[in-house]
Amino acid sequence: MSELAIQTENLTRKFGEFTAVDNISFDVKQGEIFGFLGANGAGKTTAMKMLTGLLNPTSGSATVSGSDVYTQAETIKKNIGYMSQKFSLYDDLTAEENIQFYGGIYGISDQDLSPKIDEVLESVSLGSVRKQLVRSLPLGWKQKLAFSIAILHQPKIVFLDEPTGGVDPVTRRQFWEKIYQVSDRGITVFVTTHYMDEAEYCDRISIMVDGRIDALGTPDELKESFSSDSIENVFIKLARSATRGDG
């Protein structure tokens, strides 16, 4: 078993003439919280889709928890959790039913599942709305539910695509507390975000510009090498050089 949770080398994805992800190479260590930053359209989501087996790369190589993204995509899927940028649980099921459904898909047995449902709902303080349709829940609560389902089956790595987008500051804080808890359990966290204060919470961050990774290191290292006092300024310096339009 390698020490690396994710390893990519010259990973590239083209859509026709357009190169969404351009030769990115990086490693993510096990148990680390890895922040994946970049402006809209920089290629974060495309990169994440390749790592989660939703999208085939055009060229380059990548392994996720030791499995190859080309040939072992289904093995990867057993070892990862994923929370999409767009809320993608079933609106017409209750919170509890969504957990039951995904528990079943991940092959968690019924007797293990029912205490787990209680535990999961309590841990994100959704116990009171467990019988409510997800449709009726506020966005922040939906996101918490999506997060808890992403880690339901004890994955080795969890991919979070802008988990706190559109969420109020208090809930965002709670979210990060959850992320730390998960990380303490040894789960590797791969997270994209637009909030620069959140970037500071990460162990290491990478900043994507125009499909390339232009900076990678701990928050302190980046601030030093770009001689800025905050990640926000580092980001702005890099993002200004972007040639792709916003969005």
Next chain:
Amino acid sequence: MLPILFVMPVIQLLVLSFAATYELKEVDFALLDMDQSRVSRELAAKFQSTGYFNLQAETFDRNKAMEWLDAGRVSLIIIVPPDFEEDLTNGREAPVQLIIDAVDGSTAGLIQSYSASILNDLNAEKQLELKIKSADPAVVQAKTINLIPQNWYNPDLDYITFMVPGILVVLVSMIGLFLSGMNIVREQEIGTIEQLNVTPIRKYQFMVGKLLPFWIIGMFDLLVGLALARYGFHIPFLGNLATILVVAGIFLVVIQSLGLLISTMTNTQQQAMFIAWFIMVVFILLGGLFTPIESMPGWAQNITLANPVAYFIKIMRMVLLKGAGWQEIQVMVYTLIGMGSVLLMVSINRYKKTTG
């Protein structure tokens, strides 16, 4: 949504079965009686007494009658020429002219054959009278060959008996095709498919999960429909009900797999809906529900060989109305199984958890 799934088929069955009729009722006709004789009046009375024809107006002006026909006021003009009675009683040819509105060919055909049999009747009666009166050997010999048809399997030629089994098939097909056709593409639209695609779920598990609920709904609707057919419409159930159910189960898999295939090939629910409709209309029109497949041109008959709805309608009618057993339907059932396997495999194959 769920109540709709169960109420809709019942309404469909009730409305369509009564409305989709080939029986002739209340045909309005105009009479041009130039003869004004006893026999011509008898003729008009005979038409009216059948209950199928309704004397709308009488005139001596042919153009007037044609105007009525043009305006749709009447669908039939009966013209009795002068000297009709005289010709008839003297053993000469006594023609009667019928002018039929044939915009709807099948109704026109029915009017023609009903009229012909009424006229035949009248003719026979008159012949008999003549024979008794004259005892002329030449007239006595002028016997006609009389056809007395016996209608098997549907002795009263009841159109409901004929339509209901077919309509049941259409209704099950709609549920199968539309519900599964919308299914995957809907998940794609709202984004829930992405969360499923990052799980280790197997493709066949996914497909079974997509098929099974609508299969159960389809079977349930069929059972409701069959009960209605049996106890509401008194359709004879000569064959084995289990045979029908087994074939229905296979048929639903065929039609649902086709739906899922549509779903994997389209990007929006609108596209899926459009294609599903297109296919459904072709299936129904080339399914032998309204028009017999045997009277279609050769190329159209060949197309129906690829139409699962045509097979199921045929099997339904054969089993329910003629009491056909496995022996008679097995080739069609094997064909359905073949179609289902191919479509299911293709649609499982078309569904990609990883986009290229």
